[in-house]
Amino acid sequence: DVKVTQSSRYLVKRTGEKVFLECVQDMDHENMFWYRQDPGLGLRLIYFSYDVKMKEKGDIPEGYSVSREKKERFSLILESASTNQTSMYLCASSPEAGNYGYTFGSGTRLTVV
C-alpha cells in the first residue's frame, strides 16, 4: 500500500522555536506538497517541489521554508513559530502530472503556545 508518512501526528511548540515537519513518501513520486488546513479556508498551498533540491512558493509561504534533499523526503520548516501558525499541516505527493490526484499524509496538528 502506497504511503505518505508525516513524522508527527500532534506537536506542541513554543513561540519563537524553529519547527521541522517531516514528510516521507515511498512511491517514487516526483512532486511533493505542503498544505495548511484551517476551518472555513480549506487547504492552502504553502510550498511545493517538482524535483530534488527544487522548491516553489505556494499561496502562503510567509514564515515557512522547505527542504528537499532526497526525492522521498520533503520537510517544512517554521523558522520562528508564531501562534498564528497553529494549524493542521498536510503533506501530499503525486507523480509528475498529478492528474490522477494526490496521495496525502494523515496530517500534523501543530499548536504553538
Added chain:
Amino acid sequence: AQTVTQSQPEMSVQEAETVTLSCTYDTSESDYYLFWYKQPPSRQMILVIRQEAYKQQNATENRFSVNFQKAAKSFSLKISDSQLGDAAMYFCAYIVYNNDMRFGAGTRLTVKP
C-alpha cells in the same frame, strides 16, 4: 485567480437517503481534472471520485456520482444510500495540467441514523 467554491459549510442526511454536495470552480483553462476528497475524523484524505474535464460522461464510483456541468463550471457530488461511514469533511478540488491542486473550503457531512 483560480478558485473553488463550496457553498454549503455543513450538510446533513438521513441514513439510506441521498445527498448532493455542491461545488463551483473558476478557471480559464479548457483541460483540467476535478476531484472529490473525503476526510474522516482520522484526517486521512481519501480520493472519492475523479472527473476529466474533456469527458462529457459523469464519473461514478459505486454509491458516489458527479454531475459535471462544464459550461456552468459546476461539479456536484451525489451520495446515494448514505451510510454512517460517509460522515466526513468533503473537499472539492481541481488541477490544471502540471499545476498545483486547488481546494474548496469543504463541506461537513453528518449522517443521522
